[in-house]
Amino acid sequence: EEHLVESGGGLVHPGGSLRLSCVASGFDFYIYSMNWVRQAPGKGLEWVSFISGGGGTIYHADSVKGRFTISRDNAKNSLFLQMNSLKDEDTAVYYCARDQSESMDVWGQGTTVTVSS
Amino acid sequence: QSVLTQPPSVSAAPGQRVTISCSGSSSNVGYNYVSWYRQVPGTAPKLLVYANNKRPSGIPDRISGSKSGTTATLDITGLQTGDEADYYCATWDSSLNVELFGGGTKLTVL
Numbered sequence: 001e002e003h004l005v006e007s008g009g010g011l012v013h014p015g016g017s018l019r020l021s022c023v024a025s026g027f028d029f030y031i032y033s034m035n036w037v038r039q040a041p042g043k044g045l046e047w048v049s050f051i052s053g054g055g056g057t058i059y060h061a062d063s064v065k066g067r068f069t070i071s072r073d074n075a076k077n078s079l080f081l082q083m084n085s086l087k088d089e090d091t092a093v094y095y096c097a098r099d100q101s102e103s104m105d106v107w108g109q110g111t112t113v114t115v116s117s
Numbered sequence: 118q119s120v121l122t123q124p125p126s127v128s129a130a131p132g133q134r135v136t137i138s139c140s141g142s143s144s145n146v147g148y149n150y151v152s153w154y155r156q157v158p159g160t161a162p163k164l165l166v167y168a169n170n171k172r173p174s175g176i177p178d179r180i181s182g183s184k185s186g187t188t189a190t191l192d193i194t195g196l197q198t199g200d201e202a203d204y205y206c207a208t209w210d211s212s213l214n215v216e217l218f219g220g221g222t223k224l225t226v227l
Contacts, residue, residue: 035216037162044119045154045162045205047216059214095161102209103152103167110161 002026002106004096009111016086016115022079022096022108030054030074033099036081038092039110046092049081050099064090086115120145121206121219128225133196137222139189139206145217149209151189153182156203156221165204166191193224201226 008020020036036048049070050059058070069082079096091114097104122140129135139151151169154162164173166182169189179194189206206219 037218044203044221045156045207045218047207047218050216059216061215097162101167101171102150103164103207104154104162105164105167105173107161107163 002098004098004106004108006094006096006108006111009094009113011114011116012086013117014087014115017082017084018086018113020081020083020094020096020111020113022081024077024079024098027098027106029077033057034070034072034079035097035099035104036070036079037095037097037104037107038090038113039095040089040092043092048094051079083113086113088115091115119218119220120210121208121217123204123206123219123222125220126223126225128227129196130227131196131198134192134194135196135224136193137191137204137206137224139191139219141187141189141208141217143187144212145187145208145210146184146189147187148211151182151184151206151208153189153191154205154207155200156205157201158203162205196226198226200224 003025006022033052051070067085071080093110095110096108098106153166156162169184170182181192204222
């Protein structure tokens with residue numbers, strides 16, 4: 001069965017950094033593009049970043065461009081999100097999600113990031 | 118405010134039918150595939166429909182999607198109390214090179 005497990009969330013001060021990880025199992029990770037999606041408390045879903053299977057194509061939402069970097073290590077079946085210069089408005093549950101046929105068909109359980117002084 | 122517009126809430130009685138719309142523009146809904154997700158608060162989203170009208174395995178045929186021009190629609194018939202959740206549409210925007218989510222629709226089964 002296909003699984004995604006996120007980790008790395010926590011409490012960080014404004015201006016700080018955090019690195020999220022997502023480990024995949026049960027499928028050929030390197031074949032699939034991957035996404036990060038977040039959800040602020042009481043709000044809707046917001047797409048954050050996309051990376052192709054080989055890592056050659058990357059997109060970021062304008063709200064995180066220049067501060068967040070998506071990457072992957074296919075040898076370790078792992079997806080990452082390096083988050084720098086964190087702001088209060090980055091507080092959210094962060095999900096990794098597999099990209100399939102222009103949709104997101106497998107989701108992790110999420111990891112919570114809280115940015116607060 | 119989301120680029121993709123969904124009604125904030127819809128409601129219907131058990132056994133009835135409900136439709137949720139997702140309105141966009143020619144660079145997103147009008148050009149690319151639309152997908153739909155269900156999210157029970159406190160849990161991860163679940164894919165219901167992909168490529169406008171295809172269902173992943175395990176999704177019952179009382180759930181269906183369609184698209185006409187710049188508006189996509191999710192249709193749920195034979196409503197059950199277990200359908201109560203938030204529903205989101207999503208699609209790629211080819212002008213902005215970003216994935217867009219609708220603002221979400223809360224479905225209440227009365």
